Amino acid sequence: SQTIHQWPATLVQPVGSPLSLECTVEGTSNPNLYWYRQAAGRGLQLLFYSVGIGQISSEVPQNLSASRPQDRQFILSSKKLLLSDSGFYLCAWRRGQGSYEQYFGPGTRLTVT
Amino acid sequence: AQSVTQLGSHVSVSEGALVLLRCNYSSSVPPYLFWYVQYPNQGLQLLLKYTSAATLVKGINGFEAEFKKSETSFHLTKPSAHMSDAAEYFCAVSSNSGGSNYKLTFGKGTLLTVNP
Numbered sequence: 038s039q040t041i042h043q044w045p046a047t048l049v050q051p052v053g054s055p056l057s058l059e060c061t062v063e064g065t066s067n068p069n070l071y072w073y074r075q076a077a078g079r080g081l082q083l084l085f086y087s088v089g090i091g092q093i094s095s096e097v098p099q100n101l102s103a104s105r106p107q108d109r110q111f112i113l114s115s116k117k118l119l120l121s122d123s124g125f126y127l128c129a130w131r132r133g134q135g136s137y138e139q140y141f142g143p144g145t146r147l148t149v150t
Numbered sequence: 151a152q153s154v155t156q157l158g159s160h161v162s163v164s165e166g167a168l169v170l171l172r173c174n175y176s177s178s179v180p181p182y183l184f185w186y187v188q189y190p191n192q193g194l195q196l197l198l199k200y201t202s203a204a205t206l207v208k209g210i211n212g213f214e215a216e217f218k219k220s221e222t223s224f225h226l227t228k229p230s231a232h233m234s235d236a237a238e239y240f241c242a243v244s245s246n247s248g249g250s251n252y253k254l255t256f257g258k259g260t261l262l263t264v265n266p
Binding site for chain 2: 083
C-alpha cells in the first residue's frame with residue numbers, strides 16, 4: 038500500500054528565517070506530487086505541482102519554491118519567511134494516467150512569528 | 151475554468167438525523183468530482199469520487215453522493231449522523247481542461263457539527 042509522509046508536523050519560525058518542508062511517498066513510482074496551503078478563512082490553495090523529477094509548476098507567485106530531487110520526494114522551501122506564510126501545508130500525490138484522485142499527507146502546521 | 155460552490159459554511163444536525171452537504175460545480179468539460187473530510191489538524195481523507203461511471207457513488211463511513219449533470223450538483227448525504235462525523239468536508243472538481251493536469255479545485259468547505 039502507499040503511504041505519504043510529511044515533516045516536520047509543526048514548526049514555529051521567525052520572520053525572515055528559511056524554510057524547508059519535506060514530503061515523501063512510499064509504495065508507488067512516478068507519482069504526480071502537489072503542495073497546498075490551507076490558511077484560516079482562505080480554503081485550500083494549490084501552490085506547486087510536479088509530474089516528474091526536476092519538473093515543477095508554480096500556481097501562485099510568492100516567496101516559496103519547490104523542488105523534486107528524487108522521484109518520491111517533494112520539498113517546499115523559502116529563503117525568507119513572511120508572516121503571511123503561516124498556515125497548514127499539505128502534500129498530496131496522484132497516480133499517473135487513469136487515476137484522478139489525490140491522496141493527502143498529514144500536513145505541517147507552520148507558524149511564522 | 152472550473153469552480154466549486156459549497157452552500158453553507160456550517161451545518162448542524164442531531165445524532166441520527168440525515169446529513170446533507172451541498173456542492174455545485176462549474177466545469178467546461180465533463181468533470182471528476184470528489185468529497186474529502188478533514189478532522190482537526192489532520193490531512194484530507196478521500197470519502198468518495200465520481201469519475202464518469204455510476205452517478206450514485208458510495209463512499210466510506212456510510213456516505214454517498216449523486217452526480218446530477220442537469221443541476222451541476224454533487225451533494226453528499228448520510229442517512230444517520232454519528233458523533234464521529236463531526237469534521238470539515240470539502241467538495242473538489244478536477245479535469246484535464248486546458249492542460250490543467252487534473253489539478254483539484256476545492257470548495258471553501260462545510261463544517262459539520264453533530265449534536266447529541
